Amino acid sequence: MIEQRPSEVFMSEQGVVRxxxxxxxxxxxxxxxxxxxxxxxxxxxxxxxxxxxxxxxDMPGYGASEQRSGQRVSLAAQGQVxxxxxxxxxxxxxxxxxxxxxxxxxxxxxxxxxxxxxxxALVSPVALAPWGSPFFRLVGAxxxxxxxxxxxxxxxxVAEYIGSASAIGLSSSVxxxxxxxxxxxxxxxxxYRQIQQxxxxxxxxxxxxxxxxKLPVLLAWGEQDAWVPPERCRRLATxxxxxxTRPIEGAGHLVQLDAPAxxxxxxxxxxxx
Numbered sequence: 001m002i003e004q005r006p007s008e009v010f011m012s013e014q015g016v017v018r019x020x021x022x023x024x025x026x027x028x029x030x031x032x033x034x035x036x037x038x039x040x041x042x043x044x045x046x047x048x049x050x051x052x053x054x055x056x057x058d059m060p061g062y063g064a065s066e067q068r069s070g071q072r073v074s075l076a077a078q079g080q081v082x083x084x085x086x087x088x089x090x091x092x093x094x095x096x097x098x099x100x101x102x103x104x105x106x107x108x109x110x111x112x113x114x115x116x117x118x119x120x121a122l123v124s125p126v127a128l129a130p131w132g133s134p135f136f137r138l139v140g141a142x143x144x145x146x147x148x149x150x151x152x153x154x155x156x157x158v159a160e161y162i163g164s165a166s167a168i169g170l171s172s173s174v175x176x177x178x179x180x181x182x183x184x185x186x187x188x189x190x191x192y193r194q195i196q197q198x199x200x201x202x203x204x205x206x207x208x209x210x211x212x213x214k215l216p217v218l219l220a221w222g223e224q225d226a227w228v229p230p231e232r233c234r235r236l237a238t239x240x241x242x243x244x245t246r247p248i249e250g251a252g253h254l255v256q257l258d259a260p261a262x263x264x265x266x267x268x269x270x271x272x273x
Contacts, residue, residue: 005064006038006056010088012081014073015066019057019085023049027091028271030056031082033100033126034194035162036254037063039177043260048267055089059105063181067190075101075202079108080203083115095271097121099256100228104203111209120272121218123263124228124253125235128207133227136163136195143192151183158182158191164228167224167252174257210239217243218270220257222251244270 006020011069020038030041038056040044045054058065059075059141060081082105086094096117098106103125109115132140139146149157159179163170170178183189217240221233230247237243246266 006058010057010085012060012084014060014071014077014081015068017057017060017066017081017085018064019055021053021055021089023045023052023054024054027089027094028052028054029086029091029094029096030054031096031098031102031106032056032059032062033102034198035060035158035182035191036100036178037181039063040254040256044256044264044267047260048271051268052095052271055091055094057085061190061194066185067181069189071193072197073190073194074197074199075104075108077197078105078244079113082106082109083113086115092116093118095119095121097267098125098269099123100253101126101198103127104206107130107206107210108202111206111212117215117216119205119216119271119273120213121267122221122236123221123255124221124225124233125236126228127203127210128232129204131203131228132198133198136198139199140191140195143196147189147192149188151188154188154191155179155183165227165253166258167222167226167250168255168258170254176253192247207239210236211241213240216259216270216273218246218266219243220246220248220255220263220266222250222253222255223247223249224254225255227253246270 006018010017036060093116103122237245
């Protein structure tokens, strides 16, 4: 099984990236969203590694990867880091599975930086305007205020925010793992930094290019997603030629944690072609 904490190191332009690969066979790369990490893929990555060589990584500023003052963690920066990583891994045409913010990262790398994938699965992706919850927009407009919250209040805010991504609720151990990277002086600053740098312009830049995509694309989402409304995923499917759609019942935005078995089956069916 893939460990919860990626152990390999890659020096990107935006700092140290922690990653891990497990299994044998054709490569599959998993991208997480915000404010998460590769941890959310742990069970699905373990299942896929029975058939594939599975790569997971924490984006700069997230999870076990480096957090630092002045760090660039925007969608634009993460897309460039992903291209660097693919070259480092020597992967010329991997299967790619991307969730949330990771969907935009994968799309930007493909459409703007010519990263080649054999197949692309998008799970509740951030890809169409408008995006960002009222909370997300409020924090983005007042990060200098939120950065000064007492540590206990900050942790409670992050936990409440992350918890709203699940339709069935998260266990205390899962919640602790997802919240911990955002605690302490560095983590608290990093949490508000990634929100401050979130800019819808980064998806506006590629939205008119979706009709040019020529690879097999899967769109999966949780039917109870409160972060990326299902109708937005359905609309995205109409913009990507030949996109296959798979709604997952009983799941919220964190489909990987709410419905790991149905999502794994959906991904295996798609990845096998």
